[in-house]
Amino acid sequence: MVFRSTGQAGASSAGDPYTPNHGNGGYHVESYELDLDYRVNSNRLTGKASITAVAEQALSRFALDLSGLRVSKVTINGRRVQRFTQRSGKLHITPSSTLMDGAEFVVDIQYNGNPKPEDSPWGGLGWDELTEGVIVASQPSGAATWFPCNDYPGDKAHYRITITTDSPYHALANGRLVSRRVKASRTTWVYDQAAPMATYLATVQIGRYDAVDLATAPVTTRALLPAGQLREFKHDFGRQQDMMKLFCRLFGSYPFGGYTVVVTDDDLEIPLEAQGISVFGSNHVDGKRTAERLVAHELAHQWFGNSLTPSAWQDIWLNEGFACYAEWLWSEESGGLSADQQVSKAHTRLRGLPQDLLLSDPGPELMFDDRLYKRGAITLHALRLHLGDDAFFELLRSWTKKYRHGSVTTADFVAQAAQFSADQEALRELFAVWLGGYELPALPRRARKR
Structure with missing residues (x-):
């Protein structure tokens, strides 16, 4: 899913209300090639980003997200741009000539600085120093602390990440390790992530x-x-x-x-x-x-979040509800509480908490609330009871196969589930009360064993 804007200037927001200052309209990214040089002791990052994108409209200017790092040079298709400016976490770029709708273009950006987490309603996000090394944790909007990007989950791309750092440290990024070269006291690691990836899932980890x-x-x-x-x-x-x-x-x-x-x-x-x-x-x-x-x-x-990534943050239950339910499936498999018991326990707890969370659109302030995780998992169990075990797990396998490496919405999942239900009216009611209502529904009476 790519949000479009009108006019020749690419919008400086992709339109996701949960992260309104991140993401950009007017284009989508096909690939990021990042060449990073990092000094651990001084927390100094020097980067080169080569971004291949496709215009979704005629672009006389467009923006990328970049926070706390200084850009020194920008070219498009090898030519210096007419103008670029940085303000409020955005790199605004004016090409020397308008990019036509449908045109593929390559933006090369040189930048440097001392990366640090970006403040957000969910705490510090992005590139952060450890006692010895680095951790990068960007969900939902911290990717711009270490590379220029189109930072919203619906724009997935291929990545090739090169990291040069001090040799005592191990550097990890997403994908397959293509090469590792040692030169004097520095080591260069090259990783290739062929499967499309959202910006918030891109990471670098450095440590002993x-x-x-x-x-x-x-x-x-x-x-x-x-x-x-x-x-x-x-x-x-x-x-x-x-x-x-x-x-x-x-x-x-x-x-x-x-x-x-x-x-x-x-x-x-x-x-x-x-x-x-x-x-x-x-x-x-x-x-x-x-x-x-x-x-x-x-x-x-x-599976749920990284291969199947929500197109917009309002659908985060497709990440967290599924991962929480996986915990309960493992508990049942490994001799702990059954999924039925886990559901009963979680439902009892949720009944005593405020009933102000809408699972299908929780709002940014509640998107990481534990109630979303638990209610999402219970919703899946209710669906399991409705469909029966064979159909439920066949649904999950068909869901992950159909949308493998793609972007998904709640509507997509509801439509997929409908293919496995013999009672469409009951299914619509199930989703209406569990996804579209605030009040916690009663638990289904009968459980089926897997």
Whole structure:
């Protein structure tokens, strides 16, 4: 989905009301090639971005998102632009001649500075320093803290990310490691992410990590760990491959070429998902599996959120409700509480909380509210009861297959579910009360076992 604007000037917002200062209209991006040089001790980033885009209308000027970094040079198709300015987190570009509707163009941008998180209603987002290294956590609108981009979830693109940094540090980005070159005290890492990716899922992780190979089937899985954490990690993440097998069976084939778990040496309030990568804090590794539900949650995001990405943030329940339900499916599979029991427990808790959340459009202030996660998961369980297990899981597999590496909406999911229901009126009522109403509906009376 690409938002259009009118006139020859590309709009400086893509039209998502949840992040109105991010995203840009008038074009869509096909690929980002980022060449980054980062000095850990001084937190100095020097970058070159080559962005291939297609005009969605005639453009006499357009904008990209970039926050806190200074641009020194801009060219389009190899020619210097007539003018560029930076203000309020935007890079405004005036080409030397109007870009025609449908034209493909390449914008090359040189920039530098000391990257830092961007303040937002959800806390600091984007590029952030660790005690030793870097973490990048951009959801929903922090990507512009480290590269110029069209920062909204509906514009997915191919990425090639090159990172040069100090040799003691391991640098990770999304996709396949294409090459690693050591020159003196510096190492250059090149990653290629062929599957389309939203800006908020692009990441760089830098730290003094040991690389550990975990599995080759059904998915190549690795971990980057601080020294001394391997024993506890192997216990806490020891059932991750069983989760992978379960989710591949229930949700369909894993959507990417591999999966990497990073454990930072610092504590993190919550784990973070990126495409093909999940990031945990050292506090999530204690040798007691106390964070195992989060291991399942982040893995499930590879299907729900990373392969199937919401076109707009109002549909974030398609990320979080599905990942939360995956936690409950894993609990049931591994001998913990059944999905029915998890639903009953969560429903009882939600009944005692304010009834002011609309799942299909929660608003920016509630988009990460725990009630959205739980109500989204309960909605899926209600749908499971309506359809029966065979049809429900066939729906999930068809959902992930049809929209693999694409952008999705709640309306898309409702339409997909309708193909599996023998009672369309009951299905419409189910979605009306669970997605379109504030008041928490009663639980369905009868549960079906998977």
